[in-house]
Amino acid sequence: MKKKVIFVVNPIAGGNDKAELVSAVQAYAESEDIAVVLYETNGEDDIAKIKALYAAHRPDRILVAGGDGTIKMVAEAVEKHDVILGILPAGSANGLSVDLNLPSSIPENLEIAFHGSHIDMDMISINGIRSMHLSDLGLNAQLVKNYEKGNTRGMIGYALNAFQTLSEQEGPFEVKIAANGTTIETTARMVVIANTQKYGTGVTINPSGIMDDGKFEIVILKNLDLLVFGKIITGNMPLDTGDVEIISTDKAVIHTETEVSFQIDGEYCGMLRKLDIHILPGQMKVAVPSAPPEN
Known part of the structure; x- marks a missing residue:
């Protein structure tokens, strides 16, 4: 019997x-x-339709062309099955492909x-919603909100909305964070819940992130003045300062004194x-480049 793959495409991503x-392909x-077996998403019962396609064809791999939201949707559709996802970056937010x-x-x-070979990648449950990449409270969530309301997609859209977000932040x-048996109380500009290291722009926000280690990181940015922000976007996280x-x-509870903008994997989730x-x-089994041979 001829080998099959399912190819899920988000036609409007990016x-x-x-x-x-x-x-x-x-x-x-x-x-x-x-x-x-080609399937184009349309926002109408996509998860159910992908589940039905998998049941009918039982492929070893499903290829996904879209952003992080599309990848997460396919992962949810086949979460109980032994199938590898092959990622073909094609969205506005391609953070996972960068990582x-x-x-x-x-x-x-x-x-x-x-x-390609694969890793068994962790995901994070946040208020019962799955995150595979980066979620955050504060400044970046405001940017995601503005981007979703705008008409320009892709990196140009993010850049245009960044100016608006910084001006009205x-x-x-x-914030109060309970984790590892202790509680931290602090003032923050942004709190990131990170399973991986980088945003889709290539900016490293979580240098210690490993996608398959059974842990996630909470990155607390207490100050986001221009100097700190500049260090972050140039890949120089200021870890040696306060x-x-x-x-x-592997688990935590975060409380904020007031409602704060929140996003999961590039999708705005409201004020929480x-x-x-x-x-x-x-x-999630996801295809990765083969590791170079050790010397």
Whole structure:
């Protein structure tokens, strides 16, 4: 019987045309004598439809072309099955692909998606909602909110909304974090719940993040003046100062004194005051580049 893969495409992710990518996947699969079952998301019962496709075809791999939200949706659809997700970055928020060190060229990504080795990646439960990448309270969540309301997609959209967000940012907020048997109370500009290291822009916010270690990190940014912000966006997290504190744990409860903007994996979730968080170990098999041989 001919080998099959399911190929899930979000046609509107990132605001770009996916025709070239779809053609490249189909051509590669044909050269490998693999049948492609194409599914385009449309926002109507996508999870149920992907579940039905998996039940009908039982592939070893599902390829996903979209941003972090699309990947998370597919992972939820097949969470109880032994199937590897091959990521083809094609969204506005491609943070996971950055952390997986996926290459920029389509041919290299196809080789990994179809044949690469894999890791059993953790996910995080936040108030019962799954996060696979980076979620946060504060400044970046405001940026996500503004981006969703805007009309310009992709990195240009993020850049345009960054100016608006910085000009109207909410003030610092009081936060209480219970983790590892202790409670921390502090003032913060932003609190990140991180399973990985980088935002989709390539900015490293959690240098100690490992996607399959059974832990997540809480990154507390106490100060976000221009100097600290500049260090962060140039990849120089100011860990040697009192501006940033990182807690590694497998569960935590976060309370804020007032309601604060919150986002999960690039999707705005509203204004919240409490987050109940725990790790979900080994939830998703995801294809990764093969590690270079050790010397």
